[in-house]
Amino acid sequence: MGPGNKLVELISGKRFRKGWTALNIAFFLLFVIIPTVYILSYAITDWSEIQEHVLSDPATMDLIIGSIIVAFEIATIVTIIDFVAGLPLAWMMARKDFRGKQFLDTLIDMPLAVPTAALGFSAAIFWAVTPNPPPFSLATISSPMILIILLHVVFSYPYMVRSLTAILGGIDETYETAGRTLGASRLTAVRTITLPLFRAGLVTGAILCFARSLSETGGTIIALATLYGRRMVEGDFHTGPSLIGFWKDASVSDPTLIPALSFVSILLIILALVLLLVLKIVIMRVRLPLRKVWPSPEKLLSRGLFPKIKDTSAIIFLIVIVLIPSFFIFTYVLTANPVQADWSPFIDALLTSFLVATIVTLIDLVMGIPMALYIVKNKTGRLSQMLDVLVNVPLIVPTAALGFSLGLFWSNFDPNASFPLLLIILAHVAFTYPLVVRNVVGAVEGIDPAFEETARTLGAKPIQSFRRVLFPMIKGSILAGAIMAFTRSLGETGATLAVVANANTAPVYIVELVNEQSYYLAAMACIILIIISYVFMLLLRRFTREEVV
Incomplete structure (x- = not known):
């Protein structure tokens, strides 16, 4: 028996496999x-430190609670926007054949290729009002919360579209076709038959988008620093994760921030796990959509220009809100003075x-x-x-x-x-x-x-x-x-x-x-x-x- 066979015998033995598994x-x-x-x-081990430096300090508690509430508000708004804007595009990718479909499929995934640090900076110089806005930038957003919402939509939108596309592609169209043969309009058949069947895809997409927005730190910090034109300070707009990043940097010279850092991290972890579980339960139990049918309006919305307007709007959203901010950095480099x-x-x-x-x-x-x-x-x-x-x-x-x-x-x-x-x-x-x-x-x-x-x-x-x-x-x-x-x-x-x-x-x-x-x-x-x-x-x-x- 050669060395190779001996090695195979050794690796295949029950004792080795149990040890390797352990x-x-x-x-x-x-x-x-x-x-x-x-x-x-x-x-558990340092609760007294948290009580002394965090719970007994109203200013610190207000800052922590406020930043966490903001983080959850942003994640919720971003998830809703992703669903509303992503469903029409997912429907196009799953149910329609058209010229350029493969190219559009590639475009959807392109923001995933951009590291968060690069994406945060690129979106910020496109949207944010800055002292010297680069050429071709919109430079219309001065609100930090709106800027972060737009940035997080760019991060999370591909996850929602991919999740909805995958589940829609696996739903049998026979049920929808049967509904239409019985006189239902396309919109009515989709709303009353197809949408209730893809709640699993909605759960997956919602959880991915919510978690992606809630956890984002690097891009958020860079976008806010670009908007302010300086390093962030404690009184600036903060989300929970960006506050952790800010305090972590400051804790090098001020160790008393460790209890506050720990407390906000604990809250984020617990709330994220609980609320994502609640989100899954709510979406799976809620009955989508309403059973009531409006034949005339829904038939009108199923024909003529309305479907074309819906599809065109979805593509415009992808280009203007997602793709251009993601890669605006290339325009910035081409128009800026080299250094x-x-x-x-x-x-x-x-x-x-x-x-x-x-x-x-x-x-x-x-x-x-x-x-x-x-x-x-x-x-x-x-x-x-x-x-x-x-x-x-x-x-x-x-x-x-x-x-x-x-x-x-x-x-x-x-x-x-x-x-x-x-x-x-x-x-x-x-x-x-x-x-x-x-x-x-x-x-x-x-x-x-x-x-x-x-x-x-x-x-x-x-x-x-x-x-x-x-x-x-x-x-x-x-x-x-x-x-x-x-x-x-x-x-x-x-x-x-x-x-x-x-x-x-x-x-x-x-x-x-x-x-x-x-x-x-x-x-x-x-x-x-x-x-x-x-x-x-x-x-x-x-x-x-x-x-x-």
Whole structure:
């Protein structure tokens, strides 16, 4: 028996597999879940600090409660806008065939290729009223809340459209057709038959949009700093996550802010989990739509110019509200006066970001794929079901609160941040790990287990059946998860700042450039990040399509 066969025998043994499974579960709990929710323990161990520095200070409490209320208000408004504006476009993509459909499909995903730091700056210089607005910018928004709502719509709109498109594509049109043959207008049939069937898609889209808006930090901080034309101060407009970012930076010189940071993070985590659960229950139980039918008005709205106006408005919204603000930064660079600068700091930061993203992605793949396989192959077990739920926790928790929780946890082992790169890597693993697991779980669940079972009956070991049978069928999803993890790590700002306030990554460097009002250099740095992320998005689309085919 050769060395290769001996290795296969070793890996396929029950003792090794049980040990490997235990190691993966331990890694998941110790490096992902416990650091993510560690901040909750602060309420128990240091409650006296919270009482002294937070609960007994009315000004601090007003600031915390106000910023959290604002964050939830913005997330709610953004989710409603995404649904109202996204449903017509999702309907076009799922139910209509037209010239340029593939091109439009690509346009919908383009904002996902823009890192949050770049997107926040690009949208701000397009919308915000600034002392020296760039050419072709609208420069009409002076309200920070409206600016952040518009920015968060850009972030979250693709999630809503994708979720609704996917569920609409899976609904049988026969029911709708039957309703129309019985005399119902197109609008009536859609409203009374189709819409009640896609509540699952609405739940998915609403939760993704709500969580995405609620957790956004880096883009929000950059947009507000651009609007104010300076670094933010405590009296400025704040959302819950941006307040965490601001206080985290200030806590380096003022440790008394730690209790306030902990309290706002705890509130955000608890409220996010509770309200998202409530949102899911409400949407699933509410009966959409009203049963009453208005034949004449609905027949009128189903014919003539009205459907064309609806479709045209949806495309205009996509272009004007989503795409132009996302990529206005290119126009800014072309029209601004070039500035000579030393690019070595940015190159160093970019290399650090690449190093972090690469290591994080490798860790996610090595530890995430086995976890996904365990969840799918043992889906009837209680432990597997519990792990399947826990994997979603880092996706729901706002990244600023998650980052502070991670920083607080790892500071127990490295109180002086002597190894900032290691802290950043461990933090990024926590919120990118679920992206790999969820992609692989979804792919494996869609494959008939008979393929692997047949290979096993022919004498293949578990590792051989995975490598020769299952892996070729899910490699596209594995690569998709890897690319998502890589780009998510590459563009993350809020969690990075929360873990290491003076981190040397590309997004953090862009934040510093904006705070210093070095807008041209910030724009150039953003464009470089956009190009890199867009290349990875193209790879993602290519390989996921190959898997479908």
